[in-house]
Amino acid sequence: MYLHSIGTATPSRAFTQAEVFSALENTPKYHELTSRSRALLRKVLGNRNGIETRHFALDRMEDAFVFEPDKMIHRFREHAPRLAEAAARKTIARSGLKVSEIDALLVATCTGYLCPGLTSYVSQSLGLRSSLTFLDLVGLGCGAALPSLQQAASLVASGQAKHALVICVEICSAASYLDDDPGVLISACLFGDGAAAAIVSAEAPAAKRKVRMVKAASHLEPDHRDYLRFDHHDGLLRNLLAPEVPALAARHARMVFERAGMKKEDVSGWVWHAGGRDVLAALRQEFSLEEKETEHSSEVLRRHGNMSSPSCLFALQSALEKGVPDGNWWLASFGAGFSSYGALLEVRS
Template sequence: MRSTSITPASMFFRGIGTATPSTRYTKAECLEAFERSDWYARLDGRSHWVARTVLQHDNGIEARRLAVDSISDVFRIDPNTLIQRFLAHAPALAAKAAGHALAKSSLAERDIGAVIVSTCTGYLCPGLSGYVVERLGLRADVQAYDLVGQGCAAALPNLQLARALLVSGECEHVLSVCVEVSSAAMYLDNDPGVLISACLFGDGAGAAILSRDPAAGGRIIEWIDSTSLIDPSKRQALMFEQRDGMLRNILTRAVPGLAATYARRVLDSVLDRAGLHVADISAWIMHAGGRDVLLALEREFGLEARDFRYSAAMLREYGNLSSAFIYFAFEAALADEAPPGWWWISSFGAGFSCHGALLQVSK
């Protein structure tokens, strides 16, 4: 592997874990439930056409996990129902993913010095971090941080904060968690972006254990360098707004192009510092906003579909998991024993923001 002049970041991945609700719904089941729901009559003919187009054709997604006992429950859309759905499922999913990551790390609960939890699909006070501390039995003096409002991009800022805590000497081991209950941020109206959004997102959580030192044996995964980019002038392209006491997702046609353009700028910035090129990356772990986003990334990066196979596979089975998605793609790459060398991990979303990190992975 080519050496770099970058100062080692002193952060290593010790374990990755994920969790989803047990209920799996295909897009055909989602369309059938929509057509049976009261919402079908409330929305106009164009909205019916949009929903059928997205859910009957290849949109890169075949199924999603949703935190409801019946698909018909998805269409119970009111503020009280949605916040109760978030409260019932976000802590459980976050703790389950964290438990899986911890089990793979060879560490005990008492070893964790800080926990960082990101979400954008619900709000709790006290925050989700306290629920994770409680459910995992972490020690009382653990540093706990709740990050909100970063949308699909949140995983990388979460990991960047973990690195800062480790490098500063604040702690030896950090638990990073992203959890999204997208079914608790459901909103429907005749806006095509709102409808498409409702057809894309699923529920799930991802977690990672980060440490100053690698675990003995197994793969060594070191965080080498990262950077971020935010363009507030593009905020209106992708964001949540509050309407009628609920979160309403704004999704525009500009998103795939913005994601690809900014993702390339972030990538080039880090690769230039490292003296590397796109061809040097042996594994790509990318947030997949949707099929069109992956296609735009392929064009912008000059890569083939197989290069983003982990993101595409997770999108097909789980849908867009927002901030949690990166952990699923990461776990898939590890399970597939992706080749060692330089790995690239990147997330993007509301803001408009984009983040990327260069990892060095041993066999």
């Protein structure tokens, strides 16, 4: 199976970490926190944590800290379809395919819930055929891109589709929360909004660089579910993020890598979900990698923060466009569950 193209989109407004803290500092919610919590926010947002800017579907940064359920779901309902459509239009244009040739649509998200799902909105805005196969994948968390691509590949392999459009879209600003839990506070400093799309087909693309999905593996560890998940509180999504996550992500990434029958010497390029500075550091240590070998993931983190499910496709697009040599690449993500995914990509010019 081939990836024909990748398209990405973010909201137009980007905010520096300093701007985020300035807005937060002027909200009533900030002053309800303990002095220890305020100090943690000041430290993370005021120092280098691998993130310089994040994009949000907001006109004013202060709006991110108005924690009203109706406003949060309205933000998701308004902006998730728009971002998803923008990323999809880019990938369709780059693929050289016609909209009428897309016969399957898969949309993954974890930061909002709509019924009907985002496939209803996106298929309408793109003008996709009414007979297409469509799947809404909700609740896979940050790792959703890879299982979504795998499902698309299965549809194509089974003959149910020829060109499957996969979209990962997250409005993390619609799933924010603030209290004195350290993991909740770190989440407020980490996540941003974005969308990424790709087309899966059995046909080799016309693009100069061809990306073929060779094999994939995954690992699910329910015993570690509480380390990384959404909770519900006062009608809002509350992200729980334990300090064990970087070490868990690295250890599970190793398990998936070995489950796929891979060895380090088999891989010439590495593309990781940009989960955070400490996550990337743990992955480098686990796989004995140099910083340069995770530079595309680090660049995505620097410019956008952790966008959840779109992040690894942003990093893959960067690696393809910025000259990582052809060869066998390892694409990996992880998320709620605790779930981990990996795929071997054959990249050829």
